[in-house]
Amino acid sequence: MPNTLLSPTAVTREALRVLHQKLNFVGSITREYDETFAKQGAKVGDTLKVRLPNQYVVRSGSTLAAQDTTETSADLKVQTQKGVDLNFTSVDLTMTLDDFSDRVLEPAMSVLAATIEADAMSMYKEVNNQVTNNGAAASFAKVLQGRKILVDNLAPLAGRTCNLNTQDNVDLVDALKGLFNDKDNLSRQYREGFMGRTAGFDFMENTLWPSHTPGTKAGTPLVNGAGQSGASLVTDGWTASTAALKKGDIFTIANVFRVHPETKASTGILQQFVVGADASADGSGNITVPISPSIITSGAQQTVSGSPADNAAISVAGAASTAHGISLAYHKSAFAFATADMVMPRGVDFAAREVFDGISMRIVRQYDINNDKFPCRLDVLYGYKTLRPQLACRLANN
Structure with a gap:
């Protein structure tokens, strides 16, 4: 034929x-x-x-407080x-x-x-939430911490994925192999190195996840000026003329806490910020850092419990100038x-x-x-x- x-x-x-x-x-x-x-x-x-x-x-009391829909x-x-x-x-x-x-x-x-x-x-470089476990193997406890962050940010249960780099997949499958009772699930782990669904995630493996190398982090970085808000942060205390930060670096600021996305009450957990572009210190150790999320202290878009204080300490996640693996837990939206x-x-x-x-x-x-x-x-x-x-x-x- x-x-x-x-x-x-x-x-x-x-x-x-x-x-x-x-x-x-x-x-x-x-x-x-x-x-x-x-x-x-x-x-x-x-x-x-x-x-x-x-x-x-949300309005308090009986007096109308109409707000525009923006x-x-x-x-x-x-x-x-x-x-x-x-x-x-x-x-x-x-x-x-x-x-x-x-x-x-x-x-x-x-x-x-x-x-x-x-x-x-x-796009991982634009995600400000991170569970940091540098220098150690992936663990299910860290995955659950990531799950908590998604839950705290009101991510819907359906449509969540945990997409792992190959080493993290090896570590987690090995750690969890005894926790599955179903014979088919166990055999699938050994055949494919793939865990399927657990802890509210569809687990996937991908060979293409890049590593991330933070900047030098050199110096003792501090907030330079009280009352700051918006999508950039004026800082000082870095070692002069160093490539201190890289796009995608994660940092926290002392006493600047994340708020509940609906009630806007402080969670008591430090807000994590992500650096929006490579940033080097000038000759005096100053950097104006592009950040996400923006520092917003009131209103419907509020992100933090309050503005950082002058000279509030800045802590950058990860080991300086040392690459680490990236996996990502996320909702599809x-x-x-x-x-x-x-x-x-x-x-x-x-x-x-x-x-x-x-x-x-x-x-x-x-x-x-x-x-x-x-x-x-x-x-x-x-x-x-x-x-x-x-x-x-x-x-x-x-």
Whole structure:
């Protein structure tokens, strides 16, 4: 029985299926999709507006205190284009879909998926919550501390994931292997090194989690000036002219406590802040540090119990200039990943575009008469954004 010539639509669908199976971080967060980018002649820009939940304050007493509803949103820029370029012929397309997938699409989509996933994983640097366990193996107690942080920040129970780097997965599977009574679960651990679901998380393993190397942390850093608020913090006491902080570093400030997200009562737990950009001390040891979350001391958006005092001590997590592993516990709404339809070119040998579970891919093939080849390109246009970092927690181990 002769093989049937594979259509561009079939090829695109199969490529998306393979890509989708390999994106376990992107596959476990919020995915947005926008078809307006593909309209011929449209000028839609490159930004999606993602609406964030409204917040309010509670009135005390019988006197009306009406408050405006202020809609907030986050800009998700869809402007990164990645793809894989191949050469294949019409003869290649006479293979069965399974053969074509194994020989051509599987290796191509693997490297594309890894690149996209690694890009999206850089969002860990925007997460301010961290359970620090540097220099030690991952433990279930630390996972539970991460779970507590998510619960305290009102992360919904459904849709939580604990995505582990490979060493953390080894440590946790070994530590927990005796706690599962179900024979199938035990055998799955030994076969796949994957724990499944426990403690309210779907546990996954990913080889692409990067390590994080803090700055030098040199000096005795202090808050420089009382009453500060907003998205930056003026500090001093660093060793002059040193690369003291790196983007993604976590720190706390003495007597600046996190508040309950609804009642705004102090939790008695120090608020953690994340550094928004690499920061070096000037010749006098001063740094104005970009931070998240912003220091907000009142109102519906309140984040802390009060402004830091002048000369309040700053403590930076982790060992100075020493890399440590990163795993991430999160609710799916903490992050968003978006793809958009790309415009279909005209006058080519074949072209197709398909969407699978919020991921849009385009394939275009053209005949190269000079070299008697059929160059083919597979493209994804995407972007990602940290929407609600309070619903995620980094696990820093080893």
